[in-house]
Amino acid sequence: MARYDSLIDALGDTPLVGLPHLSPRWDGDSPVRLWAKLEDRNPTGSIKDRAALAMIRAAEADGRLTPGCTILEPTSGNTGISLAMVAKLRGYGLVCVMPENTSIERRQLLEMFGARIISSPAAGGSNQAVATAKQLAEQYPDWVMLYQYGNPANAQAHYEGTGPELLRDLPTITHFVAGLGTTGTLMGTGRYLREKVPDVQIVAAEPRYGELVYGLRNIDEGFVPELYDDSVLTSRFSVTSYDALRRTRELIEHEGIFAGISTGAILHAALSVADRVAARGERGDIAFVVCDGGWKYLSTGAYSGSLQQAAESLEGQLWA
Amino acid sequence: MAIEVKIPTILRTYTGGEKVVEAKGDTLSALIDDLDGSHPGLKGRLITDEGALHRFVNIYVNDEDVRFTGSLETALKDGDAVTVLPAVAGG
Numbered sequence: 001m002a003r004y005d006s007l008i009d010a011l012g013d014t015p016l017v018g019l020p021h022l023s024p025r026w027d028g029d030s031p032v033r034l035w036a037k038l039e040d041r042n043p044t045g046s047i048k049d050r051a052a053l054a055m056i057r058a059a060e061a062d063g064r065l066t067p068g069c070t071i072l073e074p075t076s077g078n079t080g081i082s083l084a085m086v087a088k089l090r091g092y093g094l095v096c097v098m099p100e101n102t103s104i105e106r107r108q109l110l111e112m113f114g115a116r117i118i119s120s121p122a123a124g125g126s127n128q129a130v131a132t133a134k135q136l137a138e139q140y141p142d143w144v145m146l147y148q149y150g151n152p153a154n155a156q157a158h159y160e161g162t163g164p165e166l167l168r169d170l171p172t173i174t175h176f177v178a179g180l181g182t183t184g185t186l187m188g189t190g191r192y193l194r195e196k197v198p199d200v201q202i203v204a205a206e207p208r209y210g211e212l213v214y215g216l217r218n219i220d221e222g223f224v225p226e227l228y229d230d231s232v233l234t235s236r237f238s239v240t241s242y243d244a245l246r247r248t249r250e251l252i253e254h255e256g257i258f259a260g261i262s263t264g265a266i267l268h269a270a271l272s273v274a275d276r277v278a279a280r281g282e283r284g285d286i287a288f289v290v291c292d293g294g295w296k297y298l299s300t301g302a303y304s305g306s307l308q309q310a311a312e313s314l315e316g317q318l319w320a
Numbered sequence: 321m322a323i324e325v326k327i328p329t330i331l332r333t334y335t336g337g338e339k340v341v342e343a344k345g346d347t348l349s350a351l352i353d354d355l356d357g358s359h360p361g362l363k364g365r366l367i368t369d370e371g372a373l374h375r376f377v378n379i380y381v382n383d384e385d386v387r388f389t390g391s392l393e394t395a396l397k398d399g400d401a402v403t404v405l406p407a408v409a410g411g
Binding site: 074124125126127129130149181204208209211213214215216217218219220221222223224225230233234235236237238239240 | 328329330331365374375376377378380383384385387388389403405406407408409
């Protein structure tokens with residue numbers, strides 16, 4: 001059944017598609033297969049729709065969010081776009097605090113959905129956006145900050161949605177690979193899968209940005225999301241923009257999948273893991289997340305010119 | 321045995337502004353001791369008084385977070401690349 005009463009009801013239940021060309025061994029006795037979960041098929045085109053809807057529903061249920069309220073959220077883009085769509089349909093205002101070094105498409109989409117954007121400085125990246133949002137929350141106590149980095153509903157959305165969908169579609173799953181930002185996807189999906197498949201490997205891929213983004217004044221200004229619990233993970237990779245771009249282009253070239261840059265970083269980690277499994281002669285069914293499509297990154301030059309040029313133009317941008 | 325260590329902007333006061341320095345060691349722990357010998361004070365910014373990795377410091381060997389590969393006891397070999405980064409928000 002693919003009929004829904006509204007756009008919001010069409011969230012989740014995304015396709016899981018095989019990568020017969022990029023997988024180390026697609027056939028044979030001990031295949032090592034890669035599977036892409038196409039989260040760009042969600043209502044606003046990213047995995048963040050799951051967390052956004054879950055956080056809004058939870059805030060409505062506990063009475064924090066009532067008609068006419070204004071929602072406040074620090075976001076590098078996708079969470080903001082998801083919240084903006086749900087807020088529009090449900091009659092809430094939305095203020096997003098977004099680092100200024102994010103793509104123009106993200107800003108345009110937010111504005112289109114009626115969100116107000118407050119820019120935070122490029123230096124310090126999302127850390128600064130979080131700090132600015134926390135200050136605003138104090139200044140405007142009637143605004144409701146959902147706070148994706150510490151809101152259990154973010155991880156719960158994946159525990160109840162992404163995890164069960166993956167296990168239903170791939171009962172032989174051995175690895176799950178996703179991006180590490182708020183950590184909600186990995187925490188929720190990881191916990192669910194570990195309960196059902198105790199030896200499943202949960203692998204994180206985090207973007208490695210240009211130096212500007214790490215421009216803290218002090219190490220103690222560092223930030224670890226409240227949702228993060230490293231016991232859920234089995235490994236964690238830091239992926240450069242060059243490697244992320246290279247894999248993003250391979251995904252188009254060999255499998256026809258047009259994904260955003262963070263998906264390239266995730267694929268890079270998934271392939272590292274897949275190669276190790278293949279080298280040991282073991283079997284593997286490695287599922288990874290396609291966070292969003294490439295549309296929002298066309299203006300960054302990610303898909304044209306040499307890889308080196310594209311990586312340089314991404315330097316200083318937040319691409320995940 | 322020389323291993324390349326990338327230093328984040330915020331810790332370059334300890335390396336005379338150098339982005340990349342060389343150090344020796346069979347394990348990450350030995351490497352950090354060696355680093356502290358040539359760049360005094362650096363160890364104190366990476367490791368807490370209790371001997372654990374600082375909460376807001378991430379160290380990667382060949383792009384893999386050492387907290388999942390044996391932490392300070394992670395084995396190193398010639399040609400490995402070590403990257404130190406402060407923990408920052410994503411999302």
